[in-house]
Amino acid sequence: ETGVTQSPTHLIKTRGQQVTLRCSSQSGHNTVSWYQQALGQGPQFIFQYYREEENGRGNFPPRFSGLQFPNYSSELNVNALELDDSALYLCASSLGLAGIDEQYFGPGTRLTVT
Amino acid sequence: QKEVEQNSGPLSVPEGAIASLNCTYSDRGSQSFFWYRQYSGKSPELIMFIYSNGDKEDGRFTAQLNKASQYVSLLIRDSQPSDSATYLCAVYSGGGADGLTFGKGTHLIIQP
Numbered sequence: 001e002t003g004v005t006q007s008p009t010h011l012i013k014t015r016g017q018q019v020t021l022r023c024s025s026q027s028g029h030n031t032v033s034w035y036q037q038a039l040g041q042g043p044q045f046i047f048q049y050y051r052e053e054e055n056g057r058g059n060f061p062p063r064f065s066g067l068q069f070p071n072y073s074s075e076l077n078v079n080a081l082e083l084d085d086s087a088l089y090l091c092a093s094s095l096g097l098a099g100i101d102e103q104y105f106g107p108g109t110r111l112t113v114t
Numbered sequence: 115q116k117e118v119e120q121n122s123g124p125l126s127v128p129e130g131a132i133a134s135l136n137c138t139y140s141d142r143g144s145q146s147f148f149w150y151r152q153y154s155g156k157s158p159e160l161i162m163f164i165y166s167n168g169d170k171e172d173g174r175f176t177a178q179l180n181k182a183s184q185y186v187s188l189l190i191r192d193s194q195p196s197d198s199a200t201y202l203c204a205v206y207s208g209g210g211a212d213g214l215t216f217g218k219g220t221h222l223i224i225q226p
Contacts, residue, residue: 042118045214099208102148
Protein backbone atom coordinates (compact mmCIF):
# COMPACT_ATOMS: atom_id res chain seq x y z
CA GLU A 1 0.00 0.00 0.00
CA THR A 2 1.34 3.42 -0.97
CA GLY A 3 -0.85 5.51 1.33
CA VAL A 4 -2.34 7.29 -1.71
CA THR A 5 -6.11 7.00 -1.82
CA GLN A 6 -8.57 7.85 -4.58
CA SER A 7 -12.34 8.09 -4.79
CA PRO A 8 -14.56 6.90 -6.23
CA THR A 9 -13.30 3.52 -7.41
CA HIS A 10 -15.61 3.34 -10.38
CA LEU A 11 -17.81 5.90 -12.08
CA ILE A 12 -20.20 5.86 -15.02
CA LYS A 13 -21.11 9.15 -16.67
CA THR A 14 -22.92 10.27 -19.78
CA ARG A 15 -21.28 12.22 -22.60
CA GLY A 16 -21.46 15.97 -21.91
CA GLN A 17 -21.58 15.61 -18.14
CA GLN A 18 -18.96 16.81 -15.67
CA VAL A 19 -17.01 14.68 -13.20
CA THR A 20 -14.82 15.29 -10.14
CA LEU A 21 -12.26 12.74 -9.00
CA ARG A 22 -10.49 12.96 -5.64
CA CYS A 23 -7.08 12.00 -4.33
CA SER A 24 -5.38 12.05 -0.95
CA SER A 25 -1.61 12.02 -1.12
CA GLN A 26 0.80 10.03 1.00
CA SER A 27 1.63 11.67 4.30
CA GLY A 28 4.45 14.20 3.91
CA HIS A 29 4.12 14.43 0.14
CA ASN A 30 3.35 17.89 -1.25
CA THR A 31 3.16 17.08 -4.97
CA VAL A 32 0.27 15.41 -6.71
CA SER A 33 0.25 14.40 -10.37
CA TRP A 34 -2.68 13.10 -12.39
CA TYR A 35 -2.43 10.61 -15.24
CA GLN A 36 -4.91 9.12 -17.68
CA GLN A 37 -4.43 5.48 -18.69
CA ALA A 38 -6.47 4.19 -21.61
CA LEU A 39 -6.82 0.44 -22.07
CA GLY A 40 -3.59 -1.12 -23.34
CA GLN A 41 -1.64 2.13 -23.04
CA GLY A 42 0.82 3.58 -20.57
CA PRO A 43 -0.30 6.41 -18.29
CA GLN A 44 -0.33 9.89 -19.85
CA PHE A 45 0.56 12.94 -17.77
CA ILE A 46 -2.34 15.36 -17.32
CA PHE A 47 -0.92 17.86 -14.84
CA GLN A 48 0.92 18.27 -11.59
CA TYR A 49 0.21 20.34 -8.48
CA TYR A 50 2.97 21.47 -6.17
CA ARG A 51 2.10 23.33 -2.98
CA GLU A 52 -1.40 24.17 -4.28
CA GLU A 53 -0.30 25.55 -7.65
CA GLU A 54 -0.38 23.88 -11.07
CA ASN A 55 3.21 23.18 -12.00
CA GLY A 56 3.27 21.48 -15.36
CA ARG A 57 0.63 20.23 -17.77
CA GLY A 58 0.57 17.58 -20.44
CA ASN A 59 -1.23 17.66 -23.77
CA PHE A 60 -4.78 17.81 -22.40
CA PRO A 61 -7.46 20.40 -23.21
CA PRO A 62 -8.59 23.06 -20.70
CA ARG A 63 -11.73 21.06 -19.85
CA PHE A 64 -9.36 19.02 -17.68
CA SER A 65 -8.71 21.11 -14.58
CA GLY A 66 -7.59 20.53 -11.05
CA LEU A 67 -7.10 21.80 -7.56
CA GLN A 68 -4.79 21.05 -4.69
CA PHE A 69 -5.83 21.88 -1.14
CA PRO A 70 -3.74 23.00 1.87
CA ASN A 71 -3.63 19.42 3.14
CA TYR A 72 -2.20 18.45 -0.28
CA SER A 73 -5.22 16.44 -1.32
CA SER A 74 -6.32 17.07 -4.88
CA GLU A 75 -9.24 17.02 -7.31
CA LEU A 76 -9.37 16.39 -11.02
CA ASN A 77 -12.34 17.92 -12.82
CA VAL A 78 -13.36 17.03 -16.35
CA ASN A 79 -16.06 19.04 -18.10
CA ALA A 80 -18.06 18.16 -21.21
CA LEU A 81 -17.15 14.49 -21.03
CA GLU A 82 -16.38 12.69 -24.28
CA LEU A 83 -16.44 8.97 -24.99
CA ASP A 84 -12.63 8.98 -25.32
CA ASP A 85 -12.35 10.16 -21.72
CA SER A 86 -13.18 6.62 -20.64
CA ALA A 87 -10.02 5.45 -18.89
CA LEU A 88 -8.32 4.70 -15.59
CA TYR A 89 -7.42 7.98 -13.86
CA LEU A 90 -4.39 7.72 -11.64
CA CYS A 91 -3.21 10.05 -8.96
CA ALA A 92 0.43 9.91 -7.89
CA SER A 93 2.08 11.66 -4.99
CA SER A 94 5.72 12.52 -4.43
CA LEU A 95 7.78 14.42 -1.92
CA GLY A 96 8.95 16.87 -4.57
CA LEU A 97 8.36 17.39 -8.24
CA ALA A 98 7.58 14.35 -10.35
CA GLY A 99 10.68 12.77 -11.80
CA ILE A 100 12.96 14.43 -9.31
CA ASP A 101 11.43 12.34 -6.55
CA GLU A 102 9.78 8.96 -6.85
CA GLN A 103 6.04 8.94 -7.52
CA TYR A 104 3.67 6.52 -5.85
CA PHE A 105 0.31 5.77 -7.42
CA GLY A 106 -3.09 5.42 -5.84
CA PRO A 107 -5.47 2.61 -6.84
CA GLY A 108 -7.10 4.71 -9.58
CA THR A 109 -10.63 5.66 -10.58
CA ARG A 110 -12.15 3.79 -13.51
CA LEU A 111 -14.29 6.25 -15.50
CA THR A 112 -16.70 5.01 -18.14
CA VAL A 113 -18.41 7.55 -20.39
CA THR A 114 -21.46 6.32 -22.30
CA GLN B 115 7.70 14.78 -28.99
CA LYS B 116 9.19 12.74 -26.16
CA GLU B 117 8.77 9.04 -26.76
CA VAL B 118 9.42 5.94 -24.72
CA GLU B 119 9.40 2.66 -26.60
CA GLN B 120 8.90 -0.82 -25.20
CA ASN B 121 8.22 -4.15 -26.86
CA SER B 122 4.61 -4.92 -25.94
CA GLY B 123 5.25 -8.68 -25.77
CA PRO B 124 4.07 -10.95 -24.43
CA LEU B 125 7.50 -12.00 -23.21
CA SER B 126 7.39 -15.55 -21.94
CA VAL B 127 10.12 -16.72 -19.52
CA PRO B 128 10.43 -20.03 -17.63
CA GLU B 129 10.22 -19.93 -13.85
CA GLY B 130 13.65 -19.47 -12.29
CA ALA B 131 15.17 -17.86 -15.39
CA ILE B 132 16.23 -14.24 -15.92
CA ALA B 133 13.65 -11.94 -17.50
CA SER B 134 15.09 -9.03 -19.47
CA LEU B 135 12.90 -6.03 -20.23
CA ASN B 136 14.06 -3.23 -22.46
CA CYS B 137 13.15 0.40 -23.06
CA THR B 138 14.45 3.13 -25.34
CA TYR B 139 13.74 6.84 -25.08
CA SER B 140 13.95 9.72 -27.52
CA ASP B 141 14.92 12.72 -25.36
CA ARG B 142 18.70 12.70 -24.92
CA GLY B 143 18.34 15.14 -22.01
CA SER B 144 16.29 12.70 -19.92
CA GLN B 145 17.41 12.66 -16.33
CA SER B 146 15.69 9.91 -14.39
CA PHE B 147 14.22 6.56 -15.21
CA PHE B 148 11.64 4.44 -13.47
CA TRP B 149 10.28 0.93 -13.73
CA TYR B 150 6.74 0.22 -12.61
CA ARG B 151 4.94 -3.10 -12.39
CA GLN B 152 1.21 -3.20 -13.12
CA TYR B 153 -0.99 -6.19 -12.50
CA SER B 154 -4.15 -6.48 -14.55
CA GLY B 155 -6.83 -4.13 -13.18
CA LYS B 156 -4.46 -2.54 -10.67
CA SER B 157 -2.43 0.66 -10.56
CA PRO B 158 1.31 0.85 -11.29
CA GLU B 159 3.69 -0.06 -8.47
CA LEU B 160 7.19 1.45 -8.35
CA ILE B 161 9.92 -1.20 -8.54
CA MET B 162 13.13 0.64 -9.30
CA PHE B 163 14.51 4.01 -10.29
CA ILE B 164 17.90 4.94 -11.70
CA TYR B 165 19.57 8.25 -12.42
CA SER B 166 23.16 7.40 -13.35
CA ASN B 167 24.75 5.27 -16.04
CA GLY B 168 25.45 1.72 -14.97
CA ASP B 169 23.65 -0.87 -12.92
CA LYS B 170 21.52 -0.58 -9.82
CA GLU B 171 20.51 -3.69 -7.92
CA ASP B 172 17.64 -4.20 -5.48
CA GLY B 173 16.98 -7.78 -4.47
CA ARG B 174 16.09 -9.81 -7.55
CA PHE B 175 15.83 -6.67 -9.69
CA THR B 176 18.62 -4.88 -11.57
CA ALA B 177 18.10 -1.70 -13.54
CA GLN B 178 20.65 -0.83 -16.21
CA LEU B 179 21.05 2.59 -17.80
CA ASN B 180 23.06 3.59 -20.86
CA LYS B 181 22.47 7.26 -21.62
CA ALA B 182 24.72 7.26 -24.68
CA SER B 183 22.51 4.61 -26.28
CA GLN B 184 19.33 6.07 -24.72
CA TYR B 185 18.52 2.66 -23.35
CA VAL B 186 17.31 1.41 -19.99
CA SER B 187 16.60 -2.17 -19.01
CA LEU B 188 15.24 -4.18 -16.11
CA LEU B 189 16.51 -7.65 -15.24
CA ILE B 190 14.50 -9.94 -12.99
CA ARG B 191 16.50 -12.85 -11.61
CA ASP B 192 14.96 -16.12 -10.41
CA SER B 193 11.65 -15.20 -12.06
CA GLN B 194 8.52 -16.26 -10.18
CA PRO B 195 4.96 -16.71 -11.47
CA SER B 196 4.01 -13.73 -9.28
CA ASP B 197 6.27 -11.58 -11.49
CA SER B 198 3.79 -12.04 -14.35
CA ALA B 199 2.52 -8.52 -15.02
CA THR B 200 2.95 -5.55 -17.35
CA TYR B 201 6.17 -3.63 -16.77
CA LEU B 202 6.09 0.07 -17.54
CA CYS B 203 9.19 2.13 -18.27
CA ALA B 204 8.87 5.83 -17.38
CA VAL B 205 11.26 8.67 -18.14
CA TYR B 206 11.59 12.16 -16.70
CA SER B 207 13.05 14.69 -19.09
CA GLY B 208 13.71 17.49 -16.65
CA GLY B 209 12.59 21.10 -16.52
CA GLY B 210 10.64 20.67 -13.31
CA ALA B 211 7.23 21.09 -14.90
CA ASP B 212 6.83 17.80 -16.69
CA GLY B 213 5.51 14.56 -15.42
CA LEU B 214 6.77 11.17 -16.37
CA THR B 215 6.55 9.91 -19.95
CA PHE B 216 5.54 6.26 -19.97
CA GLY B 217 5.96 3.53 -22.52
CA LYS B 218 3.04 1.25 -23.33
CA GLY B 219 4.52 -1.52 -21.24
CA THR B 220 5.80 -5.05 -21.78
CA HIS B 221 3.54 -7.93 -20.80
CA LEU B 222 5.68 -10.53 -19.00
CA ILE B 223 4.52 -14.10 -18.47
CA ILE B 224 6.48 -16.41 -16.16
CA GLN B 225 5.75 -20.02 -17.04
CA PRO B 226 5.72 -22.46 -14.08
